[in-house]
Amino acid sequence: xxxxxxxxxxxxxxxxxxxxxxxxxxxxxxxxxxxxxxxxxxxxxxxxxxxxxxxxxxxxxxxxxxxxxxxxxxxxxxxxxxxxxxxxxxxxxxxxxxxxxxxxxxxxxxxxxxxxxxxxxxxxxxxxxxxxxxxxxxxxxxxxxxxxxxxxxxxxxxxxxxxxxxxxxxxxxxxxxxxxxxxxxxxxxxxxxxxxxxxxxxxxxxxxxxxxxxxxxxxxxxxxxxxxxxxxxxxxxxxxxxx
Amino acid sequence: xxxxxxxxxxxxxxxxxxxxxxxxxxxxxxxxxxxxxxxxxxxxxxxxxxxxxxxxxxxxxxxxxxxxxxxxxxxxxxxxxxxxxxxxxxxxxxxxxxxxxxxxxxxxxxxxxxxxxxxxxxxxxxxxxxxxxxxxxxxxxxxxxxxxxxxxxxxxxxxxxxxxxxxxxxxxxxxxxxxxxxxxxxxxxxxxxxxxxxxxxxxxxxxxxxxxxxxxxxxxxxxxxxxxxxxxxxxxxxxxxxxxx
Amino acid sequence: xxxxxxxxxxxxxxxxxxxxxxxxxxxxxxxxxxxxxxxxxxxxxxxxxxxxxxxxxx
Numbered sequence: 443x444x445x446x447x448x449x450x451x452x453x454x455x456x457x458x459x460x461x462x463x464x465x466x467x468x469x470x471x472x473x474x475x476x477x478x479x480x481x482x483x484x485x486x487x488x489x490x491x492x493x494x495x496x497x498x499x500x501x502x503x504x505x506x507x508x509x510x511x512x513x514x515x516x517x518x519x520x521x522x523x524x525x526x527x528x529x530x531x532x533x534x535x536x537x538x539x540x541x542x543x544x545x546x547x548x549x550x551x552x553x554x555x556x557x558x559x560x561x562x563x564x565x566x567x568x569x570x571x572x573x574x575x576x577x578x579x580x581x582x583x584x585x586x587x588x589x590x591x592x593x594x595x596x597x598x599x600x601x602x603x604x605x606x607x608x609x610x611x612x613x614x615x616x617x618x619x620x621x622x623x624x625x626x627x628x629x630x631x632x633x634x635x636x637x638x639x640x641x642x643x644x645x646x647x648x649x650x651x652x653x654x655x656x657x658x659x660x661x662x663x664x665x666x667x668x669x670x671x672x673x674x675x676x677x678x679x680x681x682x683x684x685x
Numbered sequence: 686x687x688x689x690x691x692x693x694x695x696x697x698x699x700x701x702x703x704x705x706x707x708x709x710x711x712x713x714x715x716x717x718x719x720x721x722x723x724x725x726x727x728x729x730x731x732x733x734x735x736x737x738x739x740x741x742x743x744x745x746x747x748x749x750x751x752x753x754x755x756x757x758x759x760x761x762x763x764x765x766x767x768x769x770x771x772x773x774x775x776x777x778x779x780x781x782x783x784x785x786x787x788x789x790x791x792x793x794x795x796x797x798x799x800x801x802x803x804x805x806x807x808x809x810x811x812x813x814x815x816x817x818x819x820x821x822x823x824x825x826x827x828x829x830x831x832x833x834x835x836x837x838x839x840x841x842x843x844x845x846x847x848x849x850x851x852x853x854x855x856x857x858x859x860x861x862x863x864x865x866x867x868x869x870x871x872x873x874x875x876x877x878x879x880x881x882x883x884x885x886x887x888x889x890x891x892x893x894x895x896x897x898x899x900x901x902x903x904x905x906x907x908x909x910x911x912x913x914x915x916x917x918x919x920x921x922x923x924x925x926x927x928x929x930x
Numbered sequence: 931x932x933x934x935x936x937x938x939x940x941x942x943x944x945x946x947x948x949x950x951x952x953x954x955x956x957x958x959x960x961x962x963x964x965x966x967x968x969x970x971x972x973x974x975x976x977x978x979x980x981x982x983x984x985x986x987x988x
Binding site: 610615617618620624627628632634635639642663670674677678681682 | 819822826829851
């Protein structure tokens with residue numbers, strides 16, 4: 443019984459036999475959020491990591507406010523990127539270990555939808571959380587107040603893309619025992635466009651330039667990611683699990 | 686589908702045809718590279734701004750072009766392997782990666798060396814050097830993934846997916862990096878325009894580019910033949926081939 | 931010929947170090963890409979042949 447109750451997706455599937463794509467998406471999202479919320483430590487780990495990396499920069503470079511303010515957009519974005527990457531390994535790992543990933547692949551439901559829901563759940567607990575914490579940390583780095591909106595908006599639009607691309611790496615390495623380092627190797631080069639436009643947006647906001655263009659580019663990357671990444675993730679999962 | 690497409694799928698046929706093509710390509714590659722190098726070093730005129738350091742272009746540009754087209758070939762071969770489950774395509778994709786990576790290294794090193802007399806420092810965060818560095822990272826990722834997975838077919842499929850994801854990303858990375866910073870001179874060869882250099886400068890470059898492609902074909906065929914032998918070691922024709930020697 | 935003497939050819943108008951270093955690296959990387967597979971192939975063939983002979987004689 444304990445197993446069943448941790449798996450609301452299967453419960454609801456039993457109740458209504460025909461589950462539409464929307465229902466499937468919501469069920470998978472709920473299940474993943476619930477499972478993650480039960481493991482509090484994994485939830486806060488990326489945030490702590492984010493905070494620690496940020497702390498290292500004033501210690502390692504210089505505590506001088508003007509200098510830190512100049513550095514802040516890049517540092518914040520790099521730290522957010524690394525924090526997302528750190529949490530990526532666990533995205534499919536638990537499901538793979540307990541066999542539910544295999545069940546998911548065998549089920550007749552479209553994998554695209556389930557994968558998208560899983561990535562969304564992951565983003566809500568990492569990217570979204572990072573976005574919400576970022577202003578507090580930005581203050582510690584003396585980011586000017588004008589930059590805050592740019593920082594929040596760019597993180598809000600950029601981190602989902604990071605989750606989507608990272609999920610491809612996670613799916614490719616899920617069958618491997620030591621996937622963690624490998625993921626960074628596979629995924630980091632692909633993160634570069636998001637990093638460039640994200641920091642660009644923050645810098646533009648700080649100097650008072652219009653940031654619509656940057657946000658549009660980040661949005662375009664996100665749109666491309668939402669449409670294409672789930673395909674790659676599904677294919678990668680099928681390959682990893684069957685191998 | 687034409688007949689040769691199906692023939693390509695046969696490792697044995699591939700082994701035989703590459704064995705027949707290899708000597709010819711080797712000779713052409715050797716002649717073109719030797720001739721091109723002598724032409725480039727001794728006969729091509731020096732650039733009026735950069736002087737003789739300009740001669741590095743005859744290595745830098747061909748290796749950069751090759752690094753990019755090698756990635757293209759790797760991704761396309763990977764896709765063919767994924768879609769038609771063609772073993773030879775998997776082997777081609779796997780053989781491409783190390784060649785492409787070394788070509789990216791050569792482009793980076795020559796770029797850095799060229800940068801010293803031209804820009805005054807060994808490394809400049811210029812858009813095209815940076816995207817070449819990222820291309821090198823992509824190659825490293827594919828190679829690392831390929832060696833991390835034990836099952837050969839799984840490794841081939843996984844790296845094919847990664848190569849395709851990289852292929853979609855390359856133009857995005859290229860434009861984002863270009864937009865981020867640009868110091869570099871515009872591309873030397875454009876398909877749509879006549880080159881801005883005089884003919885005595887770009888002709889040796891063309892020779893070198895074709896020579897590099899021939900060298901790539903030679904190296905690829907050698908690696909491919911090794912890969913075919915290794916994976917087909919249990920089959921009858923490999924046994925006959927080896928024992929008849 | 932764009933050089934008058936051999937020493938001028940070697941010095942490359944003061945950029946000799948850069949030019950020759952580049953070409954040496956190019957030669958090295960090309961050779962690595964040819965010699966590596968060649969030796970790997972030789973080794974592989976010898977290894978496979980040894981195994982086949984062992985299996986045949988058993």
